[in-house]
Amino acid sequence: MSKVLITGGAGFIGSYVCHKLLDMGHEVVVFDAFIHYISPLKSILKQYTELRFQGIADQIDFRRGDTRDKAHLRRVILETQPERILHLAALPIADLSNRHSEEALTSILEGAVNVLEVLRDVDFVERFVYISSSMIYGDFEEIPAPEDHPKRPKEIYGGTKYAGEVMTETYSRRYGIPYSIVRPSAVYGPYDVNRRVSQIFVENALLGKPITLFSGGLQALDFTYVEDTADGIIKVMFHENGVGNAFNITYGHGYTLREFAEILQGHFPHLEVRIVEEEDVFRPKRGALSIEKAKQMVGYDPQVSLEEGIKQYLEVYRKLEVFNNK
Numbered sequence: 001m002s003k004v005l006i007t008g009g010a011g012f013i014g015s016y017v018c019h020k021l022l023d024m025g026h027e028v029v030v031f032d033a034f035i036h037y038i039s040p041l042k043s044i045l046k047q048y049t050e051l052r053f054q055g056i057a058d059q060i061d062f063r064r065g066d067t068r069d070k071a072h073l074r075r076v077i078l079e080t081q082p083e084r085i086l087h088l089a090a091l092p093i094a095d096l097s098n099r100h101s102e103e104a105l106t107s108i109l110e111g112a113v114n115v116l117e118v119l120r121d122v123d124f125v126e127r128f129v130y131i132s133s134s135m136i137y138g139d140f141e142e143i144p145a146p147e148d149h150p151k152r153p154k155e156i157y158g159g160t161k162y163a164g165e166v167m168t169e170t171y172s173r174r175y176g177i178p179y180s181i182v183r184p185s186a187v188y189g190p191y192d193v194n195r196r197v198s199q200i201f202v203e204n205a206l207l208g209k210p211i212t213l214f215s216g217g218l219q220a221l222d223f224t225y226v227e228d229t230a231d232g233i234i235k236v237m238f239h240e241n242g243v244g245n246a247f248n249i250t251y252g253h254g255y256t257l258r259e260f261a262e263i264l265q266g267h268f269p270h271l272e273v274r275i276v277e278e279e280d281v282f283r284p285k286r287g288a289l290s291i292e293k294a295k296q297m298v299g300y301d302p303q304v305s306l307e308e309g310i311k312q313y314l315e316v317y318r319k320l321e322v323f324n325n326k
């Protein structure tokens, strides 16, 4: 059994990884600055950290800290001596990264380099897992996009995520750090509060509000249920084939926003769907990613289609009082 330190472990994806690691019998340290990216006044779900950690909070060693605070980060890693480090901490939203480009650089790139700076000096860490994004590819030229697809990020988020990958590989080559890179995409599920399209659609549907599809609703995304994302990250983190490799960890299928809306209309026949033709030209044209490499090398096997994922998401949210048991 391993001790795993998760930077950004209190977040949406990190919390699911925590549940799974504890179920497997591992020890978990969460290093997190508990940042709100959306004003807490605007968030419908107020107690999301409590909801994310229901039943497991007392089994985790929570350390509040920011990856940009180098001395504190080093101290926590030296004190806790984890065998594996999963690096999720980063400004996670593309639109926000473009608006707050300096914050994106320090949060995404400098934060990752600060962890790598500690890793060059210690020998107890058997694996560093850097969480990247499908945004590093820019416009998909090949669908499904494989891991060796050209990397032409179109905006600040994809660019800084990619720079973090390059630094992960460079430090690893120079200082012998065993690393893996994971590229998720369009992760959705209960307790995401960053106002991604999936969250807005599901919450609006539950509250009886309309949803708006931009770019004619024809943009396809590889929507991935958060349980599959967490499974894939763990597979990469523990499999020896994961070392020195980058993996797409998604469902492996592109669903358009119209298809997302149609699935929701199956649950909410009166849901009003507004379609706007306006297109954001800086948003990369994406779609399915190839997950063959992860399937073959680390045994990744995603289970949850978008139809099933939306059903499970709604089941959890219908029990919450804030949605009035709709």
Ligand SMILES: NC(=O)c1ccc[n+]([C@@H]2O[C@H](COP(=O)([O-])OP(=O)(O)OC[C@H]3O[C@@H](n4cnc5c(N)ncnc54)[C@H](O)[C@@H]3O)[C@@H](O)[C@H]2O)c1
Binding pocket: 007, 008, 009, 010, 011, 012, 013, 014, 031, 032, 033, 034, 035, 036, 037, 065, 066, 067, 068, 087, 088, 089, 090, 091, 092, 093, 107, 111, 131, 132, 133, 134, 183, 184, 185, 186, 187, 188, 193, 194
């Ligand atoms: N959700 C997605 O669809 C998606 C897709 C691709 C990649 N990712 C990546 O996955 C990671 C996690 O995303 P998420 O959706 O769980 O976001 P999230 O906002 O729910 O979680 C991020 C967590 O990191 C913490 N954090 C941020 N900056 C920090 C810092 N400098 N020091 C310490 N803690 C910090 C935040 O407090 C938060 O708890 C991010 O790196 C994101 O870029 C997410």
